[in-house]
Amino acid sequence: MTTTAQQDAPRVRTRRRRSSDRGVNRAFRITATGAGALILAVLAAVAIFLVIEAWPSISAGSETLAESISWFPEDANLLTFVGPLVFGTLLGSALAMLIAVPLAIGIALFISHYAPRRMAQALGYVIDLLAAIPSVVYGLWGAIVVTPVVQPVWEWLSSTLGWIPLFAGPAANPARVMLTVAVVLAVMILPIITAVSREVFLQTPRLHEEAALALGATRWEMIRTAVLPFARSGIISASMLGLGRALGETMAVLMILSPGAMYSFAVLQAGQQQTIAANIAAQYPEASGLGVSTLIATGLALFVITMAVNMAARAIVARRKDFSGAN
């Protein structure tokens, strides 16, 4: 009897400790699961809202749309209306990414691996500040400052590289064109990409950096063999955050771009393209009924694009996950 009592005593104690642990565990698990589920619920709610509100426009015939919406182009249906907007959105964001991503990686590398510590801190602070500027201010800056400054540059681009469709002339004056928008968008998404990339670069294990250096790598070779491959998925995530902002940016585009509705690569000419978000902002005050529904349908298209781009990026990251360094 005594032996069983002695054996039982510790078992009871462990069980008691475990049960309180289990309570905390459970509370934590429920909170975390709840937070995760909430995100999904919000996402689903947005998707459902978009589909329901867009439905009248999607189900209406092209004639009905043209009759009841003043700004709806004649001989167009919903797809031919949304198409150029999707094209313009993608074109502007792609150009902005083309400018911003290499620049952001360069700045982040400079901060994490080249700059003296003090300078790195100051630079990092300035970059974070850039992220805090509201987009309407970027729009003002783009329209008032950037547009006249870049105009001669665009002029030169179109006269020397005009044979490339992208730079086909004549360059518009004032330069209220897609390339100017891309430049401003690039500045806007630069901080988020830089800040996230910098954090990822700083996470590179010292061990791997030293491994590269000990093999006789120069600093750049060390970055190429140890830092960049390690940071690859982080850079992609950072770029996706930036791309998300570029795709959805409204005010800056609205204030700079002279809109058009063409599938045109001529980013130096005015009145060629328009983005979905800027179009919604421009038409919404005048819209009612079917017009609002049509605008929401374009919003649905933007939602789908953003999701598709993000999923594509995830797929790229996942394809090489054995080599990610996470194992």
Next chain:
Amino acid sequence: MAQRIDVKDLNIFYSDFLAVEDVSMAIEPKSVTAFIGPSGCGKSTFLRTLNRMHEVIPGARVEGTVAMEGVDLYGDDVDPVAVRRQVGMVFQRPNPFPTMSIEENVLAGVRLVNKKISKSDAADLVEESLRHANLWEEVKDRLAKPGSGLSGGQQQRLCIARAIAVRPQVLLMDEPCSALDPISTLAIEDLITELKQDYTICIVTHNMQQAARVSDRTGFFNIAGTGKPGKLIEMDDTGVMFSSPSEQATEDYISGRFG
């Protein structure tokens, strides 16, 4: 392939802090030299000065000379990158590049020097280096798999293969077995004995049996107290060091009276 190193009056600093004081020694080619001593005595710091990895840490610097075959590694016109290509290093924790396959890991150093190495040459070099590191039989069927999927001991041998693929003159090992199990340790020790036919090897170890087993000469580092610089107390043939050292401190350390 193997070269002699002469260290003279070497003082090693972290900014203004003197970490290791006044080391002079000769390291013989094609031999294994072991550095032993209590934690914090500066033996790893000293090892890292032999391939100029010490100065990777901001503010770190040295005074004195480290001469390889008469050429001072710290001379004004010497590029640290060139030094590190001659003096390979294996670290305490296995550190294969996680983003590279086994094969790419072996070639990582080679690709820095020779970008246009042909496919067949590269394959030959991979096999030769992995054979040399006693790893070939275990990985020959999965060369394209990530290096981080190997066991700790295999990873460390992969790191040795990577270090010897660039054909260095000297191989430095900083406690290469401290993160490994006894069987992997034995494999690495056997490997060290084989490698010394071609390379000058310096090894830092906390394990005195290991020093006694693998090394030809042993240097004992000690530290007088916290904040004081580490010093080379004595250096001699390993047999002498472990049977009749001339310093009392060495005998105390070896016989397990401290450290």
